[in-house]
Amino acid sequence: MSDDSAYKFSNNYTDLSNSSGVDAGFQFEFYCERCSDRWRTTFKPYRSAQASGWLSKGGGIFVGLLGNASSVLNGLAEAGWHSARDGAFKDAIAEGKQHFNRCSACHDYVCGTCFDSERGLCFNCAPNVRVAITRSRAQGEVQSASEVAHDEGRSRGVRHDVRQEMQLVCPHCRAETHGAKFCPECGFKMAQQIQCRSCSTSLEPGTKFCTECGERQG
Known part of the structure; x- marks a missing residue:
């Protein structure tokens, strides 16, 4: 050489x-x-x-x-x-x-574990079939499970009242509340707004008549 x-x-x-x-x-x-x-x-x-x-x-x-x-x-x-x-x-x-072995396709030098000696190629250029099958099967399983989980999430999502306004930060101690009725840090009661049953206008709790359409709430 x-x-x-x-x-x-x-x-x-x-x-x-x-x-x-x-x-x-x-x-x-x-x-x-x-x-x-x-x-x-x-x-x-x-x-x-x-x-x-x-x-x-x-x-x-x-x-x-x-x-x-x-x-x-x-x-x-x-x-x-x-x-x-x-x-x-x-x-x-x-x-x-x-x-080390020199791959005849990409010319990289690789260790014995990463080299197919029969073909003279590294496993990047000539992937092991069994490894490729197992990897593709695992990827397909993850993808399918993700799609099913996505559909399950959509079915669960319709159960939530997405019109409900929520305070996500406590006005008293500034902690994150994640929409809870009471602050998890100081116990402060959050002001949870309600929706008018007729026009969906956001109203303060205890409002008897809608300030937008006049519909009785109680």
């Missing part, structure tokens, strides 16, 4: 490498482009930078000798970092290809 094709595979990765200090080394994390499950390469130490880091830690005791040695090693580590990182990266790609 050429370098160009190898680096195409590197689109779905995170570089966890560290170039300096006693924990310097190379590590890469790849992820499935379908389910996002991640796989991480084994950490490979970068010995040159680690040696420099250990000498720097001991520099407080032998400042002159160890300090100069640390500077030299640090310079060598920095000079060799990029080529060492490229080598480690290529090894990581080769190792990662044992865990």
